[in-house]
Every structure is written in C-alpha cells, then in structure tokens.
Amino acid sequence: MFFGAVTETGRLSSRQNAQGYGSNGQNVSPKLRHIFIAPPNEKFIVVDYAQIESRIVAAICFRLFGDTNYLAMTECGDAHTLCSSMVWDDLPWPQDFTLDWTIKHGPFPKDMLKVAKKLASEEFYRGKSRRDVSKTLGHGSNYLGKPPQMSKHSHIDIGLIEHYQTVYFATCPELPKWHRWVAEQVQTKGEITTMLGRTRRFFGRPNDDATIREAVAYEPQSVAADYCNRALLRLHKLWLNEKFPATIRLSKHDELVVSCNEALEEQVLGIMREQMEEHITIFSPTGEKRNWFVPAECESGWNLGKRIVDKDTGVVTNPNGIGHPLDGRKRVESLSWKEWKF
Numbered sequence: 001m002f003f004g005a006v007t008e009t010g011r012l013s014s015r016q017n018a019q020g021y022g023s024n025g026q027n028v029s030p031k032l033r034h035i036f037i038a039p040p041n042e043k044f045i046v047v048d049y050a051q052i053e054s055r056i057v058a059a060i061c062f063r064l065f066g067d068t069n070y071l072a073m074t075e076c077g078d079a080h081t082l083c084s085s086m087v088w089d090d091l092p093w094p095q096d097f098t099l100d101w102t103i104k105h106g107p108f109p110k111d112m113l114k115v116a117k118k119l120a121s122e123e124f125y126r127g128k129s130r131r132d133v134s135k136t137l138g139h140g141s142n143y144l145g146k147p148p149q150m151s152k153h154s155h156i157d158i159g160l161i162e163h164y165q166t167v168y169f170a171t172c173p174e175l176p177k178w179h180r181w182v183a184e185q186v187q188t189k190g191e192i193t194t195m196l197g198r199t200r201r202f203f204g205r206p207n208d209d210a211t212i213r214e215a216v217a218y219e220p221q222s223v224a225a226d227y228c229n230r231a232l233l234r235l236h237k238l239w240l241n242e243k244f245p246a247t248i249r250l251s252k253h254d255e256l257v258v259s260c261n262e263a264l265e266e267q268v269l270g271i272m273r274e275q276m277e278e279h280i281t282i283f284s285p286t287g288e289k290r291n292w293f294v295p296a297e298c299e300s301g302w303n304l305g306k307r308i309v310d311k312d313t314g315v316v317t318n319p320n321g322i323g324h325p326l327d328g329r330k331r332v333e334s335l336s337w338k339e340w341k342f
Helices: 032-037 052-065 069-074 079-087 099-105 110-120 129-141 147-154 158-171 172-190 207-240 262-276
Strands: 041-047 123-125 191-193 199-201 247-251 253-262 279-283 288-290 294-303
Touching: 032 041, 041 207, 041 262, 052 069, 052 129, 052 172, 052 279, 052 288, 069 099, 069 172, 079 099, 079 110, 079 158, 110 129, 110 247, 123 129, 123 158, 129 158, 147 158, 147 247, 172 207, 191 207, 207 247, 207 253, 207 262, 207 294, 253 262, 253 279, 262 294
Parallel strands: none
Antiparallel strands: 041 253, 041 294, 191 199, 247 253, 279 288
C-alpha cells in the first residue's frame, strides 16, 4: 500500500499524491481482505483501539470542564450498549446497568455486560441492532450532526434521531458545552491546540456551520492519529533494537498490523498491548487528575479477512481469517478457490 498524503489532523490519507498514486488499507473491501496472506510459518496480529475517538472526546470534556458523565460512559465496558439502555429504557435491561452504577463502581461486570450486549444486539431497525444505531448516532452527535443530515446519510428515521439526541445530550451535558467551546475558540482565536500539542488554524468563515463542524471533529481525530502514531514509533524503535520480533505491515488510522513467527504470537501480543496502551494523566480545571488511556483490542490470523462462524450451522467461512488470538487454531493449507464463500 502507498499512502499518498496526510490530512490536516495528522491521519494518513487515502488521497492520491503528486505522482498520482496512493491508497489505504481501509479502502479494500472486507470481502477481499483475505487475499492478504501472511508469509509461511508467520501469522498476522491486528491490534486496534477500542472506541478511541469517543474516549478522546470524554478526555477533552474532563480537561475543559471537569465533567465525568461521558468519561464514565466510555469506560463502562461498552458505551454503545449503555446508550441503548438509556434510549430504549422500556426493555428488560439488567437491574444495575445504569450510568449511575458505573460512575460509582467503575466498569460493569462481564456477566452483566454480556446480558445487556445480547439484548442491544438484537435486530431492531432495517437490519441494524439498537447497538448499531446507537454507535452511528452517538458518533454523529459528537461531531455536531443534525437530525436531517444524519437521517439522510444513515437512513435512520429522523424522529428516532431526535429522540436519541434528546436523551444523549441530557445525560452528557458536557457534549453540547464542548461544542459551544469549540465555536468560541474558532471565532475568537481561530485555532485549536489538542491535548497532545498539535495546533491547527482554521481559515474558513468562523460563523459557518461547516467550519465549526470541522473544528469539532479536529481534536478527537488528531489525537487518535497522534496516539496511534506514537505507538507505531515506539514499536519501530524496539524493532530497530531487536526487541520486537515482528514486522510492521500496516497502519490504518487506529489499527496496527504486524506479522510474526507463529510461536512468538503471545510475546508479540504482550509487547503491542504494552506499547499501544499509553497512559496519560489528564487534569480537570480544579486540579483533579485521572489516568487515561485507550485499550487495545487484539486479533490474529493468517490472512486479513474475518473468520466467520455461522451461528446456526457452525460452518466456518475463511478459517485462516482474523479471529480471537491464541485460540489454538492451526493454519489450513491449500484452500482452493471453490472453498472461499464470499
């Protein structure tokens, strides 16, 4: 893959460069990713950050205002499922599956989260689950999306979006407060400096909605890029010093892909988690401090397509694909094209 350019936020861009080429792994259809195959006796390890931009928005709100509702939501174990329980509160959610509980006690227990996630993942609207809808609307709402435009792009009923945003912003009032702060910065200073020190000046009209939306999205996307790139540099330095027994293959926004000898999978996973989960101390305006980081989620396989198991029949599609790490699987050799069911 050739990366043609870098965006204003610092993320690698899919745009063509001056020579007329450039792309990104994200542009490869999921159904075609199985063509990227690990070398003999090696395995791909794919590590991506869990809900990184939402966690960054939460850190921004804590640093600016000291508010912790959204911070607690992002650290509960599954923010999208928790949002679903607030919006569709007439469903039989677990008794203590509430924002108040996670604010007082921290992340939800795994058993409770499993029950809630199963309920949130049931089909709900045009093939989407409530969790899918919550993920789409939460992300769009964070970035100042308006119901008419969000409905047009997501094909979700505008009334549902309006109800979602009413509940969402009432639960996390720091979010609209942050939107107003961003607008003020653009209109009075013309620039924003991120929590990791990257400054960007905005040259669009300061009162234009498009400029404000671009500014709102800037810091979360920029910090996500810098957070991931810093991890990439740390891994590269370890590799130069022969302390990282893997080859870096791909950087894709908030995801890193390496390949390593199959026997070294556990060791490489440990190093990647340690280097990618950078802990940062953040402070509120009153001096309260929090330990903040973004968890890294790991998968592995012998090609970059997903390993899919049919829930009803148990039939496995793409047995060499990306799935749970250290699951005891062995590489399936010599699959003919007739065995690929995509």
